[in-house]
Amino acid sequence: MKNTIFFINSLGQGGIENYLLRFLTFKKQSFNHVYIYVKSGRNGILHDQFLNIGNVTVIINKIGYASIFDFCRIFKFLQKHRNYSLCDFSGNMAGPIVALASIAGIANRITFYRNASRRYSPSLVRNFYDRLAKGLVQRYASAILFNSKSGREYYFPNFYSNEQRYRIVYNGLDYKQFNCSIKSLRSELKIPADAFVVGHLGRYDASKNHDTIFKVARALACNNKKIYFLLCGSGVKAASERIFTNSAFSDKVLILENHSPAIEFFNTINCFYFPSVTEGNPNALIEAMACGKPIVASNIKPIRECIPQSYYDFLIDPYDYEKAEEMITKIYKEGYKAEPSLIIEMYDCNIWFNIFYDIL
Template sequence: MKKVAFLVTGLNSGGLENYLLRFLTFYKEEISATVICKGGYIGDLETNFKELGAKIISVEIGYFDPAKFYELYQILMTGEFESVCDFTGNFAAIPLYLAKLAGIKKRIAFHRGSNNRYKETPIKTLYNKTINMQLPCAATKVLANSKAAMDFFHKDSWKRNSKFEVIYNGINAFQFLNSQENLREDLLIPKSAFVVGHVGRYNEAKNHSTIIEVAVTLCRNNKDIYFLFCGKDVYEQLKTRVEEEGLNDQIKLLSHRKDVIKVLNTLDCFYFPSINEGQPNALIEAMIAGLPIIASDIDPIKETVPKELYDLLVPPLNKELAVNRILELKEGKIEKLILKDWAIKHFSHKKWFEQFYSKL
């Protein structure tokens, strides 16, 4: 078995964490995984990873903390790892230098977002620029799950260097589509209702502030429209707003669920107006589930959908246009493009997982 160290911030449910969980599930007989959580915490997927036999280590690594870097070096030095993969993009530079010092021959940096995901300050910007320049020296491979990410972090240089490579997300569609059940009865949603939904943990990039405004407008003016949110922290963050609007019956809030296919089976339309993304698993899963989608017109999403869908993409902050597009879809005024077959083929887990595995 390959002994591999995977470095992540933590293991709270999200696109990267679920991607890694699916990947290790696919290769559970071939990879002995150690997951190092650099944020100093583990998260709600800890049990899922341990069930696969993964060893989990938490070590909080800051920007300038020699003691913690030395602790990480000791872990890498004594782990007898064949390869190490750090999923924190530019911030992989120092850990991968430590891996190089520890004698690990295969050192992979993996960008999972298409822009900086921190609040920029002059010091942080300088630090990020410095480690960005060092990343190709520390890594033997620099991967990203979108061309948009490569363009943002490495401009045109990545196109001229074989060390850089785009590896898209892979989803095992047949394992994912393991249920025809939905949640309408459980959530008291009429069978005749038109249900719009979103799946994703609550954070700024997912644009929940726009989503809730669109949901309130749709549900306040259309008693046959329901809206379903699903994701970590959405209940806590949106509960008060929904109650204030008196829309508890029409706007349903669910926390993270393992049976996301039941959530998707409940919907008639998937609304995904992210402000930025790497490559969104939730959007891919919605397409695989056969749902019509209304999504934002940002480059990473354009890279994730076929060109015939571009006319249905909307600026992420344009609430009025999103409301109109969803109503047009409901009323049959625009074509319901079903992308299931395209998505299953384009995001074949076997193809993309094998490409990633070959780098380890």
């Protein structure tokens, strides 16, 4: 039975947060106690779901990256819990936390990189802090994890292959738990039974490439009366209002801020469109394929790494909206027989969640 402190940035429905929620739900009987420390200081939609696991305490305290007061408070907390293991999902930004944990006497200090590239706008100050924090990770982390080979190659291109600290831990999918409902949202959203619904699941963020998604949705909704779009994610509705509100096709491009369980979203769609410009090991894409949905996705290296080769013909340049329209229309007209068993096997939670647990 383990005691562990997890540091995350939010409690929203992001990839890291959903990964941790599913991992803890799957392994809850193997933990004595868990702290989830939210570094942004903001609450979110997953707060109660974490508490419902039963042996989890959520702490919501903002940690300023240049705040001596915040770091002193964290250090005292870590000293009191030196018998815990620690995992920070912040990539390079975990550096100060794992350094303080080392000084506080915590033996097992893990940094987990969940993206395959940096997601901030570079500046002299940010680049300096990033290099400094990365140096702390290299010096003080007892294990450095990545959810893709692409992430490891990006952040540590010169790592030593015999260095046991650098490990790949892919996402795990508890398909029986995930596939918990046969409910569709079509009736609730007034989508015709014979409509072909293209879906995207992800928060509004530059990495998700929503501008291209909006272009494709507008074109296909205008040109084919049977094709609908269902977009789901925090911030997407506000970002799309100027494009779709009061438009001639606003009833065919439907937007949800959040929805749980995700399986009801996947039960509603016929095709999953995922033109991200950078990713780690994307939960939403994996889940769509596990549900047997055909995909049109980016041909970026992290996505090629995470899917079976039989899907490669459906990977395109993330900004090529005309090719996306062509591919989606082809799937609509001709259909595509997906192979969900391959994905379910690749991301078997009994393998990957247990590997992560053993490292903790």
